[in-house]
Amino acid sequence: xxxxxxxxxxxxxxxxxxxxxxxxxxxxxxxxxxxxxxxxxxxxxxxxxxxxxxxxxxxxxxxxxxxxxxxxxxxxxxxxxxxxxxxxxxxxxxxxxxxxxxxxxxxxxxxxxxxxxxxxxxxxxxxxxxxxxxxxxxxxxxxxxxxxxxxxxxxxxxx
Amino acid sequence: xxxxxxxxxxxxxxxxxxxxxxxxxxxxxxxxxxxxxxxxxxxxxxxxxxxxxxxxxxxxxxxxxxxxxxxxxxxxxxxxxxxxxxxxxxxxxxxxxxxxxxxxxxxxxxxxxxxxxxxxxxxxxxxxxxxxxxxxxxxxxxxxxxxxxxxxxxxxxxxxxxxxxxxxxxxxxxxxxxxxxxxxxxxxxxxxxxxxxxxxxxxxxxxxxxxxxxxxxxxxxxxxxxxxxxxxxxxxxxxxxxxxxxxxxxxxxxxxxxxxxxxxxxxxxxxxxxxxxxxxxxxxxxxxxxxxxxxxxxxxxxxxxxxxxxxxxxxxxxxxxxxxxxxxxxxxxxxxxxxxxxxxxxxxxxxxxxxxxxxxxxxxxxxxxxxxxxxxxxxxxxxxxxxxxxxxxxxxxxxxxxxxxxxxxxxxxxxxxxxxxxxxxxxxxxxxxxxxxxxxxxxxxxxxxxxxxxxxxxxxxxxxxxxxxxxxxxxxxxxxxxxxxxxxxxxxxxxxxxxxxxxxxxxxxxxxxxxxxxxxxxxxxxxxxxxxxxxxxxxxxxxxxxxxxxxxxxxxxxxxxxxxxxxxxxxxxxxxxxxxxxxxxxxxxxxxxxxxxxxxxxxxxxxxxxxxxxxxxxxxxxxxxxxxxxxxxxxxxxxxxxxxxxxxxxxxxxxxxxxxxxxxxxxxxxxxxxxxxxxxxxxxxxxxxxxxxxxxxxxxxxxxxxxxxxxxxxxxxxxxxxxxxxxxxxxxxxxxxxxxxxxxxxxxxxxxxxxxxxxxx
Ligand code: FES
Ligand code: FES
Numbered sequence: 001x002x003x004x005x006x007x008x009x010x011x012x013x014x015x016x017x018x019x020x021x022x023x024x025x026x027x028x029x030x031x032x033x034x035x036x037x038x039x040x041x042x043x044x045x046x047x048x049x050x051x052x053x054x055x056x057x058x059x060x061x062x063x064x065x066x067x068x069x070x071x072x073x074x075x076x077x078x079x080x081x082x083x084x085x086x087x088x089x090x091x092x093x094x095x096x097x098x099x100x101x102x103x104x105x106x107x108x109x110x111x112x113x114x115x116x117x118x119x120x121x122x123x124x125x126x127x128x129x130x131x132x133x134x135x136x137x138x139x140x141x142x143x144x145x146x147x148x149x150x151x152x153x154x155x156x157x158x159x
Numbered sequence: 160x161x162x163x164x165x166x167x168x169x170x171x172x173x174x175x176x177x178x179x180x181x182x183x184x185x186x187x188x189x190x191x192x193x194x195x196x197x198x199x200x201x202x203x204x205x206x207x208x209x210x211x212x213x214x215x216x217x218x219x220x221x222x223x224x225x226x227x228x229x230x231x232x233x234x235x236x237x238x239x240x241x242x243x244x245x246x247x248x249x250x251x252x253x254x255x256x257x258x259x260x261x262x263x264x265x266x267x268x269x270x271x272x273x274x275x276x277x278x279x280x281x282x283x284x285x286x287x288x289x290x291x292x293x294x295x296x297x298x299x300x301x302x303x304x305x306x307x308x309x310x311x312x313x314x315x316x317x318x319x320x321x322x323x324x325x326x327x328x329x330x331x332x333x334x335x336x337x338x339x340x341x342x343x344x345x346x347x348x349x350x351x352x353x354x355x356x357x358x359x360x361x362x363x364x365x366x367x368x369x370x371x372x373x374x375x376x377x378x379x380x381x382x383x384x385x386x387x388x389x390x391x392x393x394x395x396x397x398x399x400x401x402x403x404x405x406x407x408x409x410x411x412x413x414x415x416x417x418x419x420x421x422x423x424x425x426x427x428x429x430x431x432x433x434x435x436x437x438x439x440x441x442x443x444x445x446x447x448x449x450x451x452x453x454x455x456x457x458x459x460x461x462x463x464x465x466x467x468x469x470x471x472x473x474x475x476x477x478x479x480x481x482x483x484x485x486x487x488x489x490x491x492x493x494x495x496x497x498x499x500x501x502x503x504x505x506x507x508x509x510x511x512x513x514x515x516x517x518x519x520x521x522x523x524x525x526x527x528x529x530x531x532x533x534x535x536x537x538x539x540x541x542x543x544x545x546x547x548x549x550x551x552x553x554x555x556x557x558x559x560x561x562x563x564x565x566x567x568x569x570x571x572x573x574x575x576x577x578x579x580x581x582x583x584x585x586x587x588x589x590x591x592x593x594x595x596x597x598x599x600x601x602x603x604x605x606x607x608x609x610x611x612x613x614x615x616x617x618x619x620x621x622x623x624x625x626x627x628x629x630x631x632x633x634x635x636x637x638x639x640x641x642x643x644x645x646x647x648x649x650x651x652x653x654x655x656x657x658x659x660x661x662x663x664x665x666x667x668x669x670x671x672x673x674x675x676x677x678x679x680x681x682x683x684x685x686x687x688x689x690x691x692x693x694x695x696x697x698x699x700x701x702x703x704x705x706x707x708x709x710x711x712x713x714x715x716x717x718x719x720x721x722x723x724x725x726x727x728x729x730x731x732x733x734x735x736x737x738x739x740x741x742x743x744x745x746x747x748x749x750x751x752x753x754x755x756x757x758x759x760x761x762x763x764x765x766x767x768x769x770x771x772x773x774x775x776x777x778x779x780x781x782x783x784x785x786x787x788x789x790x791x792x793x794x795x796x797x798x799x800x801x802x803x804x805x806x807x808x809x810x811x812x813x814x815x816x817x818x819x820x821x822x823x824x825x826x827x828x829x830x831x832x833x834x835x836x837x838x839x840x841x842x843x844x845x846x847x848x849x850x851x852x853x854x855x856x857x858x859x860x861x862x863x864x865x866x867x868x869x870x871x872x873x874x875x876x877x878x879x880x881x882x883x884x885x886x887x888x889x890x891x892x893x894x895x896x897x898x899x900x901x902x903x904x905x906x907x908x909x910x911x912x913x914x915x916x917x918x919x920x
Contacts (some may be wrong), residue, residue: 022277023273024277025277029276030498032480032535033198036198036839037189038189038192038196039188039189039190040189041193041195041347041348041397042195042349042426043347043348043349043397043429044429044843044844045428046843046844046845048429048843048844048845049347049844050305051222051347055447055482058452068397070345075344078189079189080188080189080190083187083188088184088187088188089854092184092188092391093187095183095187096179096180096184096187096786098453098810099177099810099811099813099814101180101182101183101186101187102398102646102648102814102818103346103347103348103396103397103398103584103645103646104182104183104186104187104191104395104397104646105193105347105348105398105646106347107186107187108187111187111189115864119902124357127585127588128586129852130852130855131587131853133851133852134851134852134853135530135851136851136852137347137844137849137851138347139160139344139345139346139398139400139647139818139821139822139849140347140398140818141190141814141816141817141818141820141821142814142816142817142818142819142820142850142855142858143809143817143821143851143852143857144813144814144817144855144857146815146852147852152277
């Protein structure tokens with residue numbers, strides 16, 4: 001492959017070497033195809049669906065729009081990093097319990113986006129939740145159970 | 160339980176309880192392996208070269224430049240198809256790869272395998288195809304007068320229904336012409352899969368699909384292989400909604416893998432997906448309703464034209480559905496209906512949730528509102544005066560002999576408390592949402608109603624049977640069934656049924672595959688719970704019988720002295736009480752082949768016949784706010800009354816309804832594949848809009864439980880019906896708010912804001 005580069009990425013607290021990668025590869029592609037982190041999904045690969053959502057230095061981004069090589073030196077959190085010990089985070093647990101998962105293709109993106117939302121705003125209003133999650137498409141659920149899951153987490157965190 | 164959901168009668172067993180999905184944990188952790196996640200050593204990437212023209216003759220194809228690109232392992236064209244050159248779900252009329260003619264934009268012409276997706280992309284771009292562009296027949300209204308664009312001709316099927324007195328007239332007559340654009344299923348998981356050669360000339364294909372066996376029946380002949388040399392395995396499937404009924408990359412990936420003798424993965428990009436699967440048939444419909452002055456239907460006349468696109472797919476059956484359900488769930492004594500599906504140079508149409516019924520539901524419900532206005536009744540009353548009930552005859556002459564709670568569905572939807580007025584809504588909740596462009600003084604509220612119904616399972620004499628195997632060993636029940644889990648929750652219901660019948664805690668669902676069991680039929684037409692759920696229940700009951708015999712033998716009592724009771728084998732005097740899971744030392748196994756009741760073809764002249772297995776009913780009420788100046792619509796609330804027979808998993812049923820409503824809402828106000836001369840103009844989620852959280856209102860759901868005899872635990876399939884009636888309900892609400900005619904969906908902002916300009920020309 002012409003334009004091959006080698007670099008390192010910090011993902012979920014671990015250091016990964018990316019070797020002989022084409023410079024044009026997106027962060028999503030490198031996560032999925034080079035590092036085996038297929039949790040981030042590829043529903044559009046053009047920044048419109050949010051299924052590839054990850055956190056880069058705490059910022060919620062579509063990994064399909066980020067150049068992987070340009071993410072060197074950042075801290076990347078993917079869906080795999082939100083429940084490292086094989087348990088479920090409160091957001092993950094709520095999505096399952098409230099029926100927010102059907103085909104699940106949107107789900108990893110929602111998991112990341114909901115964590116990001118609630119870490120920044122502990123009790124969003126229903127409309128704030130809608131606005132925050134409007135960049136994540138789901139074709140199966142109609143969102144009702146996903147929003148119910150967000151409410152459940154808000155209540156649980158409130159204690 | 161979700162707010163706004165009222166469920167009656169919830170027993171304590173596995174059935175009727177909102178148990179969690181078995182795949183929920185892996186899905187939220189990102190560990191669930193979807194078809195696009197697959198990977199194998201030495202795997203190559205496949206990619207497809209597609210026609211840029213809607214209709215053209217292929218003069219030459221030069222693959223030479225692609226072969227010189229380092230990393231490219233194979234470039235294949237029609238000449239390389241090893242077996243039958245064409246495939247198709249009902250008729251094999253579609254080329255695996257186009258040879259002389261391309262008949263729609265996006266038709267596959269060549270395929271490549273390369274070491275990297277970008278190499279494959281460059282290889283595709285380097286192939287030189289010389290086309291002679293032909294006139295594209297893209298207007299279905301011209302198709303029958305145009306030269307045939309396929310050896311099979313331009314008429315796919317005409318389905319007539321003649322019922323009662325075809326000359327009957329009513330004293331009140333309303334007429335209308337309606338149009339529906341192209342809706343895309345827009346599942347999120349791309350068409351994808353991986354083909355792995357077995358080293359002995361055969362191949363294993365891991366693929367996202369609705370029906371492994373129906374795919375297998377098409378793939379093996381095209382590969383020129385014996386059936387047993389080709390095995391299809393279900394890979395994680397990211398939604399389907401009808402779009403995975405037909406083949407996409409299946410044959411192509413297998414051809415490449417067999418050619419290079421390496422695993423090959425293919426995964427469509429989103430723009431490719433818009434032409435890579437069949438979409439909902441766009442429709443032109445004319446209706447005339449006759450009624451008495453009291454608003455009772457006398458006769459329905461309908462002329463329905465569906466655009467089937469370039470290849471047949473399931474169009475013949477879609478047209479039949481459009482005809483059979485053209486009148487809606489009403490008593491209609493007389494009818495004259497013709498539904499025709501034609502071939503054009505648009506991309507092929509095929510199955511989508513609501514299969515041929517979504518189109519006519521929009522039309523017949525628009526007509527019912529016209530009729531209500533003509534006779535001076537409100538929209539709920541006109542419907543209640545005409546609704547079907549159990550025991551009534553359909554326009555096919557078939558008697559509805561299952562629960563038909565149309566009235567109950569409508570009354571439930573109509574009795575949901577209204578949402579707060581627009582004046583109480585904060586800006587974000589107004590039409591236009593976060594843009595806050597709405598002028599409050601120019602917002603109008605409207606309310607609309609609709610009912611709909613559709614058949615369950617396949618029709619017209621088609622025997623879509625299913626199989627399931629249950630093996631009980633050491634207290635663990637293993638279920639083998641080839642039913643495809645698409646997201647709908649079949650896996651959850653399969654486990655619940657097994658637990659309920661056998662009383663075991665541990666249930667394992669074996670992977671769905673053509674290699675381990677015969678067909679379960681497709682996950683389509685709301686049929687899997689109804690069909691394969693029933694097969695699993697029967698297989699489990701046979702295993703329970705085996706357990707009963709084993710216990711009788713061991714305890715030297717007559718089999719009749721024992722009963723099967725909630726997962727236990729119990730003697731009348733209770734001296735024997737053994738869980739089924741521990742009843743036998745030996746494994747117990749049973750396999751069941753389940754058929755639904757026999758159905759019959761439609762008479763070719765009158766359309767009469769007992770065509771259907773069962774039916775499901777739903778009603779919707781929509782409340783909208785419309786910005787008259789900008790033409791923006793905010794759906795404020797949806798209320799749904801849904802006939803479910805019995806909710807095996809209420810949470811899952813609610814999820815199906817909410818999802819169906821969102822797709823119906825999308826069709827009402829935003830979703831359309833826009834084409835010009837057959838070329839798709841908006842193949843992306845930037846330009847083809849589907850509802851987001853910001854668009855979806857709360858859906859207030861009432862489940863109407865009237866168990867159907869013979870159905871598994873009384874359950875009907877619930878996947879489709881709510882999307883039928885949600886579209887016309889939303890449009891009716893917009894009409895109520897604006898007074899506009901709105902005879903086309905989706906209703907676009909300009910249809911509202913510029914309606915005056917348009918009318919005045
Ligand atoms: S895959 Fe990145 S936004 Fe859709
Ligand atoms: S659950 Fe299927 S796309 Fe969201």
